[in-house]
Amino acid sequence: MSQAGGRNEVGAVRLQAAVIYHFWPHYREPVMQAMDRDGSIAYHFVGSGEALEGVLHADPKAVSRFVEAPFRKLGALLWQPGAVRAATDRRYQALIxxxxxxxxxxxxxxxxxxxxxxxxxxxxxxxxxAEGSRRGLLRRVFFRLSDRLLVYGERGRALGIAAGFPAERIGVVFNSLDVAHADRLIAALRNGQIAPRRPQDFFADPERPLLICTARLTAKCRFDLLFQAAASLAQQGRPVNVLLIGDGPERAALEGLARHLRIAAHFHGACHLEDVVGPMIYHADLTVSPGKIGLTAMHSLMYGTPAITHGDFDAQMPEVEAITPGVTGAFFRRDDAADLARVIAEWLQTAPPRDVICKAARATIAANWTPEGQARIIGETVQALVGHA
Incomplete structure (x- = not known):
């Protein structure tokens, strides 16, 4: 555990803040590093240091100060002694x-x-x-333990205010992936520094539109709907190729369904190498996530690829807000394969030129959904609260 970094480059003492997660997933590394670069606050990242349920942990050495804090599960609950130790540690002037x-x-x-x-x-x-009285009350009691609640989306903030939470105590921090890495990959693809192999080459007919999704293959992802929609499009004379990047408990069932429906589906398997995954997203025509879309929306839009998901926002994740219908993607009726096929067909027929979509998608990410933006909002929040403590 490193405790260096209590002073900034000119020798002034920085605020010390503990940032406590049960574990830091690998995709959080960019925002951790952006926070780590803050010249006014020395963040100490508290976490288990170990992978969880197939998701890799961020590299503890990626930041200046990492505190190992294992946790244990108690049924649906979780206990992390290191979180309590951090709260009692007098070095920390703020807890996140x-x-x-x-x-x-x-x-x-x-x-x-x-x-x-x-x-x-x-x-x-x-x-x-919006939640029922018992669950809603528990959530409000829990959230009121905080001096400031940072949520991922504007809708979440609006729902919180409607539930009676003080508006002045809710901010929006958004979410992010490694946008800088995506920027470098896109530049390399465009200037020919990266070999031009395209994911379309996985398929017997590479000229068909390519639909892609990066996710664990679980029942909640509803890839069965995507396969049914692909079969419907083929029956209409509009065949597509489907590329899934990920692995999970539903893979065997989905492979069987693809064979049964006679659709062109390629299962790439799990891949955590952004230099491999990024170009595949960039070259795809559409990301289609029939279940919740979450960070998959960020992953798609930062490579300029539009995204389609369902439009039942009560059953969505906050990142769905990054999708603007007709501009950066589209919505279909939840759990309706026929409507998904219709929306895919309409997008492929009527969407703006790809360069226009790419520019709009990447502008959306740059505006709100970056590690640097998150780090700035968190830093400003901590500074304001410590100033009034």
Whole structure:
């Protein structure tokens, strides 16, 4: 555990803040590094340091200060002793915690922070839909342990205010992936530095439109709907190719369904190499995520590829806000394969030119959904709270 970095480059003492996750997934590394570059706040990243459910952990050495803090699950709940230790550590002038009410240690850590008059920031999804009285009350009680709640989307903020949470205590932090890496890859693809192999070459007929999705192959992803839509399009004389990047418990069933429906589907398997995955997204015609889209929206749009998902926002993730119908993607009626086929066909027939879509998609990401933007919002929030503590 490194504790260096209490002073900035000119020798001034920086604020010390603990940022507590049960584990830091690998895709959080860019925002961790953006926060780590803050000249005013020395963030100490607290986490398990180990992979979870097939998701790799961020490299602890990617940041200056990482504190290993294992956790254990208690059924649907979680306990992380290191979160409580961080809350009692007098070095920290602010606590930032993942806003999950299932984490018992977060309740305790936040209460300790309140008792010690250390500002507490919660960071997470917030509200995804309007909730019933019992669940809604529990969530409001939990969130009120924070001095400031940072949620991923404007809709989550609006839902929180409608539920009675003080508007002045909710901010929007958005979400992000490694946008700088995507920018470098796109530049290399455009100037010929990367070999021009295209994912269309996986298929017998590479001229067909290519639909792609990067996700774990689980039942919640509803790739069965995508396959049914692809079969419907083929029956209409509009065949497509489908490329899935990921692995998971539904793979065998989906492979069987693809054979049964006689669609052109390629299963690439799991891949965590952005230099491999990024160009495949860039060259695809559409990302189609029939279930929740989440960070898949970020992954698609930062490479300039439009995204289609369902339009039932009560069953969506906050990142769906990045999709503007007719500009950066489209929505279909949830759980309706026929409507998904219709929306795909309409997009392929009537969408703006690809360069226009690419520019709009990447502009959307640059405006709100970047690691640097998240780090700036978090830093400003901490500074404001510590200034008033």
């Amino acid at each position: 915690l993942l806003a999950d009410p299932h984490f018992l240690s977060t309740w305790v850590a936040a209460l300790i922070g309140k008792l010690r008059r250390v500002p507490v920031v919660f960071w997470g999804h917030g509200w995804l839909k």
